Structure formats: structure tokens, C-alpha cells
Amino acid sequence: MSLKGSIKVAGDKSITHRAIIFSSLSKGTTKIHEPLLGADCISTLEIFKQFGVKSELSKDCLIITSPGLESFCYDQSILDAGNSGTTARLLMGVLSNLPATLTLIGDESLSKRPMKRVTLPLSQMGANITLENDATLPATITGHQLTGISYELPVASAQVKSAIMLAGMLAQGVTTIHEPIPTRDHTEKMFEDFQIAYNKVNRMITVQGPQMPITPGEVFVPGDISSAAFFIVAALMVPGSDVMIENVGINETRSGIIDVIRAMNGKITLVNERYFGGEPVADLHIQYTKDLVATTIEGDMIPRLIDEIPILALLATRAKGITVIKDAEELKVKETNRIDVTVNQLKAIGAEIKSTDDGMIITGQPEGSFNQASVSSHKDHRIAMMLCVASLLIDEPLIIEDVESMEISYPDFLKHLNVLLGN
Structure with a gap:
């Protein structure tokens, strides 16, 4: 679907x-x-x-x-x-x-x-x-x-x-x-x-300092590119997909995922670039991409996409070649050790992936298939959403423990996923 x-x-x-x-x-x-x-x-x-x-x-x-x-x-x-x-x-x-x-x-x-x-x-x-x-x-x-x-x-x-x-x-x-x-x-x-x-x-x-009192203002909050990342990757991997995500923040310090997807040959287009309050935003048009290629994610790029690494690891399993993620030690002190948890959960469904001291190495299987398994988010919201996207690539149901952790950053995640799936 x-x-x-x-x-x-x-x-x-x-x-x-x-x-x-x-x-x-x-x-x-x-x-x-x-x-x-x-x-x-x-x-x-x-x-x-x-x-x-x-x-x-x-x-x-x-x-x-x-x-x-x-x-x-x-x-x-x-x-x-x-x-x-x-x-x-x-x-x-x-x-x-x-x-x-x-x-x-x-x-x-x-x-x-x-x-x-x-x-x-x-x-x-x-x-x-x-x-x-x-x-x-x-x-x-x-x-x-x-x-x-x-x-x-x-x-x-x-x-x-x-x-x-x-x-x-x-x-x-x-x-x-x-x-x-x-x-x-x-x-x-x-x-x-x-x-x-x-x-x-x-x-x-x-x-x-000190600078007091502070003058009250008005703030316009754009869509979270870290939340959009899950739908971006889902659309790139699921055949026939064609998705538009509106009003997403594309602040240069946060938009590393867009650069990486382009390096992987992914079909992503920024439409109607503009400012929403003081932040740059755009509508993102994403289409299924069959011929994804591996890449290396390292150095100055890491802070620009640190929260997107688990979902990019999933994307790399569908790219031709070997994707290397390094300089990402910070993942060890997130809600979980996201290096170990990402690697272990993707291994459980059949991905060819291994951890390193500062990241992971993924051997892509563009024509491969994942297997049914029982997996866990380890109460990490980004792992939970990554596993939900992975389930779209498996014919049988994927059993995900602690999926309710998504409430931390995206209470409407499953609702929006079902909208795109036509449910």
C-alpha cells in the first residue's frame, strides 16, 4: 500500500x-x-x-x-x-x-x-x-x-x-x-x-546581561523536520508513494536530512520556500525512489540531523552499497543508546547493519525483504516511529513494544500515517 x-x-x-x-x-x-x-x-x-x-x-x-x-x-x-x-x-x-x-x-x-x-x-x-x-x-x-x-x-x-x-x-x-x-x-x-x-x-x-524585563512577543512554529523525516523516508521506500508535507521548517542548522537524501538520489523537492515567523519553511514533495544509493554521514553534518539518524539508518537498508554513519557518539546519551537500539531493532527484522563506537554501518538490500519480528522502542519516541515506518515494508504485522512513547514528540503520528495510507 x-x-x-x-x-x-x-x-x-x-x-x-x-x-x-x-x-x-x-x-x-x-x-x-x-x-x-x-x-x-x-x-x-x-x-x-x-x-x-x-x-x-x-x-x-x-x-x-x-x-x-x-x-x-x-x-x-x-x-x-x-x-x-x-x-x-x-x-x-x-x-x-x-x-x-x-x-x-x-x-x-x-x-x-x-x-x-x-x-x-x-x-x-x-x-x-x-x-x-x-x-x-x-x-x-x-x-x-x-x-x-x-x-x-x-x-x-x-x-x-x-x-x-x-x-x-x-x-x-x-x-x-x-x-x-x-x-x-x-x-x-x-x-x-x-x-x-x-x-x-x-x-x-x-x-x-542582565536584560530584564523581556518584552512579550508572538511566535509562529513551523512543522518539525524531525517529525516530517518519518514520512519522507516512508514515501521514498514504499513503491508508488507521492506525498506533500506542508509548512516544514528548513532551517539550515536542521535540514541535513534533505542534503543526505539528495546525496542518496532520493526524489525530494522543496516547494514554495518562504518565511514563517523568523524561520525558513517549505512544502516538501517526496516520491518513491527505486534507485537509492549509499552515502557517508559524518562531521559537521551530524548536528544538522542527529535526531534523524535512526530513520536514515532504515532508509540506508534500501540503498545500493554501504552507508557509513560516524562522529555520532552523541546518540549514546539520547533517550536510549540510539546506536545500539537502532542496530539491534533493525537486525531483528533482517537488516544487514552493525554498530561502531561512533555510529553504524549499513549494507543496503534494495531488493531484499524484512521479516516479521517482535521489536521494542525501548520507550524512545524516535525509535517507535522508525519501527512503524519499517512495518510498511513487511507483509506480516510487526509487533512493537512501548509504541506509546510517540506521545513525547508526535501524538498524532499514527493518525497522520493513516491519512497518507488512505485509511
Whole structure:
């Protein structure tokens, strides 16, 4: 059964998180159009509600009314980030500046993910943060105004960069951040949306603090290219497919998947390129491609598609030749070890794939077929959606455990998949 028709995917998760944070820090009312209200972004919203921020949903618009950071209340000291690494890491930069002692917790998965990469630069700014075993959540934060620093990121991380930018915005003095490789720049664009001054030259970002109060704004959230990726790959692999995905964010720091698909000879066209708010968007036209070819994904490309690697690994199983993915060690500290989980689940259905220290190697089988198996997402939303796409290539039902993890980033995933399948 082929995929046909047009859909609009879920709003961008990274942008929605940031829109909620900046709206909550500003004094007044902000409208966020077409946000993603999956479990992760709701975790961010719920934390700010504990501080006295109000929100309401009107059609496709989230309206946030905040008393402003200076008027936050701190009656509740336990803040739950759920499964969301973005919530935990970005908010550390904010919470470290607040006049309160707060404890940031997460679920079982998040409580295993590394937080030292964030607390290290914040500690240099004067933050008082205590981690479990000096490594993970829970984090107890005794806040006070921080002092600006100059910091060179040891690894490319938009979350760490953003945490430092948020801290620097509230801190005393100048904060300078040096990036080794460009990472997603949604925080920089949000600074512009909320009229917060900063300077960026090449890979160096400078923020002068403190900058308060923040002016409320209006945010337009494009479709999430990381969510669109699953339908893009499905359309490329399933014979007869012809799909249009509307209003997808194509920010250069996030659009690596488009470059890789073109390198693999995939039929993808950007239609009606334009700006939606401050972000570049396009409608994506994807058609089934029989003659996909292998490629190498490495270096500066990795931060531009880090979340798409599991679904690109699936695509590589249908490409002629050997696809190599390397320099992707960051996958080991996502919701799961995505290198091992991706490799093991694809092996289970018959893919020729093996893991390496920093990625994976896939030998394509363009004419091959997958076999029925029992697989698991390991409670990782991106693995769950990748396996759902893989099921389209198997004649028998694929049994996927923990598929409900999709709620984290794309509650309507199965609904939209069924629309394209004509169900």
C-alpha cells in the first residue's frame, strides 16, 4: 500500500520549548501559533505554571500570560522535567539565576542522561547546582544572580549553548560562547523575536546581561523536520508513494536530512520556500525512489540531523552499497543508546547493519525483504516511529513494544500515517 496525499506535521519541538520558556520569562501575554503540545513540551509548560504563569489553548494557538520573572512564586520546590532533556538542560540556565532553592527531577530515562555538560559552565558563572552522583538528575539548584563568562563548548550542543545563553541573559556582565561546530540556532532566533540583544560572529555568541524585563512577543512554529523525516523516508521506500508535507521548517542548522537524501538520489523537492515567523519553511514533495544509493554521514553534518539518524539508518537498508554513519557518539546519551537500539531493532527484522563506537554501518538490500519480528522502542519516541515506518515494508504485522512513547514528540503520528495510507 503506497502513501499518497498531503499532511501538515506536528509543530517543531525545539522551537515550541523555547517559545514557552521565553513567553514565560516575559511580562504580559504571548501567542504561540501551531505549537507542539506533546509530553515533552507540556513538561516545560507545567514547570512555569508552578511559578504562576497562566496558559490557555485557543484553536491552534497557545496563549501564555506571565507575571514576569520578577514576580514568580516559589511555593513548589520540586520541578518535574518528565522525559525532556531540553526542559532540564535549558531550564538549568534560568533556575540558576532565580532567588529560590529548587529541585529538578525527571523520569527514569532522563535521570540517566548526562547533566554535567550543562552544570560545568553554569558553575563557572557561579551557579550552585548539586547533581545525583555529580552526574545526573535530580539536580538541586540554589539560585542567585550569576556572572558572565567566556566558554568554549567542548562538544557541539545546542542545549548547552542555549542554557548558557539563557543564564547569560539574566547574569551580570558579558557572556561569550564559542561553538566548535554550528548547532541549531532556534535560541538565537528567539532572542530576536523577544527583542533580546546578542551578537553572533561566525561561531562566537556574545550576550550582555542582565536584560530584564523581556518584552512579550508572538511566535509562529513551523512543522518539525524531525517529525516530517518519518514520512519522507516512508514515501521514498514504499513503491508508488507521492506525498506533500506542508509548512516544514528548513532551517539550515536542521535540514541535513534533505542534503543526505539528495546525496542518496532520493526524489525530494522543496516547494514554495518562504518565511514563517523568523524561520525558513517549505512544502516538501517526496516520491518513491527505486534507485537509492549509499552515502557517508559524518562531521559537521551530524548536528544538522542527529535526531534523524535512526530513520536514515532504515532508509540506508534500501540503498545500493554501504552507508557509513560516524562522529555520532552523541546518540549514546539520547533517550536510549540510539546506536545500539537502532542496530539491534533493525537486525531483528533482517537488516544487514552493525554498530561502531561512533555510529553504524549499513549494507543496503534494495531488493531484499524484512521479516516479521517482535521489536521494542525501548520507550524512545524516535525509535517507535522508525519501527512503524519499517512495518510498511513487511507483509506480516510487526509487533512493537512501548509504541506509546510517540506521545513525547508526535501524538498524532499514527493518525497522520493513516491519512497518507488512505485509511
